[in-house]
Amino acid sequence: MNTAATTRDPELTRRQILAAALELFVDQGFADVSMRQIAEKSGVTKSLIHHHFGSKDALWEATKEAALSRYVADQMQELEQATTVDGSLLRDGVIKYFRFLQDNPQVVRLLAWTHMEGDATCGEMDAALARLGAERVRQAQQGGVFRSDVNPMHVVTMFVLVCTQWFQARSHHAQWPGMGSDEEFLSDFLAIYMDGLAPPPAD
Amino acid sequence: MNTAATTRDPELTRRQILAAALELFVDQGFADVSMRQIAEKSGVTKSLIHHHFGSKDALWEATKEAALSRYVADQMQELEQATTVDGSLLRDGVIKYFRFLQDNPQVVRLLAWTHMEGDATCGEMDAALARLGAERVRQAQQGGVFRSDVNPMHVVTMFVLVCTQWFQARSHHAQWPGMGSDEEFLSDFLAIYMDGLAPPPAD
DNA sequence: GCATGAACTGGCCGGCCGGTCAATTGCCGC
DNA sequence: GCGGCAATTGACCGGCCGGCCAGTTCATGC
Numbered sequence: 001m002n003t004a005a006t007t008r009d010p011e012l013t014r015r016q017i018l019a020a021a022l023e024l025f026v027d028q029g030f031a032d033v034s035m036r037q038i039a040e041k042s043g044v045t046k047s048l049i050h051h052h053f054g055s056k057d058a059l060w061e062a063t064k065e066a067a068l069s070r071y072v073a074d075q076m077q078e079l080e081q082a083t084t085v086d087g088s089l090l091r092d093g094v095i096k097y098f099r100f101l102q103d104n105p106q107v108v109r110l111l112a113w114t115h116m117e118g119d120a121t122c123g124e125m126d127a128a129l130a131r132l133g134a135e136r137v138r139q140a141q142q143g144g145v146f147r148s149d150v151n152p153m154h155v156v157t158m159f160v161l162v163c164t165q166w167f168q169a170r171s172h173h174a175q176w177p178g179m180g181s182d183e184e185f186l187s188d189f190l191a192i193y194m195d196g197l198a199p200p201p202a203d
Numbered sequence: 204m205n206t207a208a209t210t211r212d213p214e215l216t217r218r219q220i221l222a223a224a225l226e227l228f229v230d231q232g233f234a235d236v237s238m239r240q241i242a243e244k245s246g247v248t249k250s251l252i253h254h255h256f257g258s259k260d261a262l263w264e265a266t267k268e269a270a271l272s273r274y275v276a277d278q279m280q281e282l283e284q285a286t287t288v289d290g291s292l293l294r295d296g297v298i299k300y301f302r303f304l305q306d307n308p309q310v311v312r313l314l315a316w317t318h319m320e321g322d323a324t325c326g327e328m329d330a331a332l333a334r335l336g337a338e339r340v341r342q343a344q345q346g347g348v349f350r351s352d353v354n355p356m357h358v359v360t361m362f363v364l365v366c367t368q369w370f371q372a373r374s375h376h377a378q379w380p381g382m383g384s385d386e387e388f389l390s391d392f393l394a395i396y397m398d399g400l401a402p403p404p405a406d
Numbered sequence: 407g408c409a410t411g412a413a414c415t416g417g418c419c420g421g422c423c424g425g426t427c428a429a430t431t432g433c434c435g436c
Numbered sequence: 437g438c439g440g441c442a443a444t445t446g447a448c449c450g451g452c453c454g455g456c457c458a459g460t461t462c463a464t465g466c
Contacts (some may be wrong), residue, residue, distance in 0.1 A: 008413055008462065029319060031235035035454060047456085048414055056454065112319060115372045116232060116312070122375075130379040147394075153381040154391040158365060160376075165368035166360075169318045172325075173363075176333040178356040188357040191350075196399025211432065211443055238424060248445055250426085255443090259424065 014052055016042045021063045026109045030060050030117075064114060064122060071107050072125050075100070079132050087145050089136060091194060094159045098186050101167045108167045130156055146197045155197065162189055217255055219245045224266045229312045233263050233320075267317060267325060274310050275328050278303070282335050290348050292339060294397055297362045301389050304370045311370045333359055349400045358400065365392055 020042035024033045035056055039046040053059040078096055082089055101108050114122050130153065137152035146155070166173075166185065173179060180188070223245035227236045238259055242249040256262040281299055285292055304311050317325050333356065340355035349358070369376075369388065376382060383391070 010413060013413080029232060029234060031232060034452075036452080045415055046454085047416080050455065051413070109319070111372075111375075112315070115375055116315060116319070118374045120374055120378060124378060127379050130376075131381075134379075134381060150391040150394055151381065151383050151387060153379060154383060154388050155395070157369075157376055157379070157382065157388070158392055158395065161365050161368040161372075162361060164372070165364040169314075169364070169367070171321045171323055172314075172318055173333075173360055175323060175327060176330050176337075176356060176360065178334075178337060178354065179360065180354050180357060184354060185357050185360070188353040189361055191353055192358070192361065192399035193395065194399070195350075195401075196395035196397070198398075213443060216443080237422075239422080249424085250446075251444055253425065 010052070013044060013048065017044060017049055017052060017059070018063055018066050021059055022067055022106065022110075025060065025063055025113070026106045029113050030056075064110060064119075067107065067110055068122050068125060071100075071104070072129060075126070075129055076132070079129065079136070082136070086140065086143075087194065087197075090140065090146075090155075090197075091190060093133065093136075094163070094190060094193070095186070097159070098163045098166075098182075101163055102182060105167065108164065111164070112168050130160075144199060147199045150197075159189075159193060162193075213255070216247060216251065220247060220252055220255060220262070221266055221269050224262055225270055225309065225313075228263065228266055228316070229309045232316055267313060267322075270310065270313055271325050271328060274303075274307070275332060278329070278332055279335070282332065282339070285339070289343065289346075290397065290400075293343065293349075293358075293400075294393060296336065296339075297366070297393060297396070298389070300363070301366045301369075301385075304366055305385060308370065311367065314367070315371050333363075347402060350402045353400075362392075362396060365396075 017038065021033075021038050024037055024041060035046050035049060038059070039049060042049075049059065053062055075097070079093070082093075111122070133156040134152040137146065137155045140146045141148045141152065166182075179185075220241065224236075224241050227240055227244060238249050238252060241262070242252055245252075252262065256265055278300070282296070285296075314325070336359040337355040340349065340358045343349045344351045344355065369385075382388075
């Protein structure tokens, strides 16, 4: 029958280990996860993890790399395929980013853990992403679509901060009285954000 | 001379333990701090920490309580002493909150750790704060100072998310090209935020 | 068909973990 | 001044930690 199912498959093993490690690290953070937990969850021996990844620290780096490089690639593709530069591009970008975080809570938490570590490596990864976004905003400013008296990178950063923290601290703010749903918050944010970016009325 | 310096002082001991615990927990997170580290840093025995606080978990709760209750009290006082309800009240509130986080990086990180834990307890603590802020916004909306088509709690949440995440993920975004200083970002955020909140021009 | 090396296993290591406990020290009310 | 009790100490516990290593299994190239 299927030979590959019962035989050795180091690539599959690596993927199983990475998947188990991602889930546990995302839930509990690096320090609170033991190699024994990862071994049990992935169905392999603790020694085998060391064989493939070397150490707990190296596995953590590999886990972050695997999860976040895919995320950056996805986002970059979204941004590059956009051609027109107008107000709706930014609006759609915000919505896409919001939906992405909504659909990928693991990425949200993984990013949060790296922030707590002060890890600068993955900041570099999406710096290119941010630069590209800021460039689009700058073009829209020059085209008179947005006000020109604000730093384009700040415009990008502003919505990234809002979306990220909305999902990151969800358990916290969800208890605040009168807080609306994801959709309602996104809608109100966009209303204030987009109107705040409108150029001053011509005088 | 000073008798209190060499003699027993359980209150001082408690404060020393809490101070050391706060610093370590803020830096490394709960899971990565050992009772031995806290003992060494605070200059007391590990057993003594157990005597005063019972367990590592209880010390963690006491540490959060001690640090965050002061923070909430400070903020609440700020908000309550405000009397007039106009646009500059919100603007000043944002600035005060931004400055507070700027001056208290420990609070920023402590809040971040509790978010990662999914701790709901301290969310309750500042729910009253958020409710009061939202009420002020609602009053301003009724007074025609702000647009009325957005949820007041979302208005409050929006600036809290921006300020919090700005400092929380600083090491990350600081690498983005063209990013400005704290002051420049705050200024640009306020410009977009306050203009976005302006009521639609009367027709 | 067999040598080779990677994939994989189980057991073991020293060390640190949070927590306990019996014993000592010093303050304070009587 | 002394009895009692909280504050404080250091030694100790079982258990888990990350990592290592000697040995076994298996695919693959010759």
